[in-house]
Amino acid sequence: MPELPEVETIARLLRLGGPASSSLIGRTIQEVHILWEGSIATPSPAEFRARLNGQEIRDVGRRGKFLIVQLSQDTLLFHLRMSGDLLVEPVGATMQPHHRLVLNLDGGLRLAFNDTRKFGRAWLVRDRDQVLRGLGPEPLDTGLTPQVFHQRLLAHRRQLKPLLMDQSFLAGLGNIYADEALYLARLHPLTLSHKLSTHQAERLLHGIRQVLQEGIHHSGSSIDWAYRGGNFQNYFKVYQRAGQTCLTCQTKIVRIVVGQRSTHYCPTCQPVGPEG
């Protein structure tokens, strides 16, 4: 489910509080409920519960699609995968059917990890790098210059769509934002990475940043029954728009399957070949 903008939205909500909830910073974990042991990547459920108890939440952040909760002793990380979500609720609220982990905090609040499809995971580690080590650069990090990005593209001979979704190449893009970024950059999803010119690489980086920033600005996307809050789905230009007309040229948006994932693009605005 969530890609970078959705995770960033959740991280900000937990860190700063929001209309319906207050900040988690400074709160202490008083009780840990494990509803589905499979949601814990490491350590064992017993150790997970024991170590979490009594730790204070010092900060909440994000790296790629990982949600990072810095505690007084350890780091707690979540990956939401397809259907995960993190909710702040009153301690006494009804336990929802898909709640997998629930941390009761002081001040009458609890943090609930809800995950319908059970793909999501939580890690409790001393050193966050144990989990985050393999990730590529943050797309919005200004240290990622167009030159560096171009070099990284040239280092592979891969189709752009799957490459953009490879978290070791770039951290945070998923199926929606990859399609939208390629559209903004006017690049065909099957274009080979090592064929990109300096100018095309620059366009791609710009498209990625633009779509991510817009996504964050709109608090992410909410599709179907999953995820809540954001409204960026109302601004999709190609994703889930197969058969509808391109907002630029009126050509019908096409859907193909690339790397077993739905891929949407405009055949006119995103041509294959050198001029693409």
Added chain:
DNA sequence: CACGAGACCTGTTCGC
């Protein structure tokens, strides 16, 4: 190295 298929899960939507 690059790519495709299958696995992991549950729920909704679509087509007959």
Added chain:
DNA sequence: TGCGAACAGGTCTCGT
């Protein structure tokens, strides 16, 4: 109405 197939924001592992 019923029922199976297709599909869903992700990632891992295996085989070619």
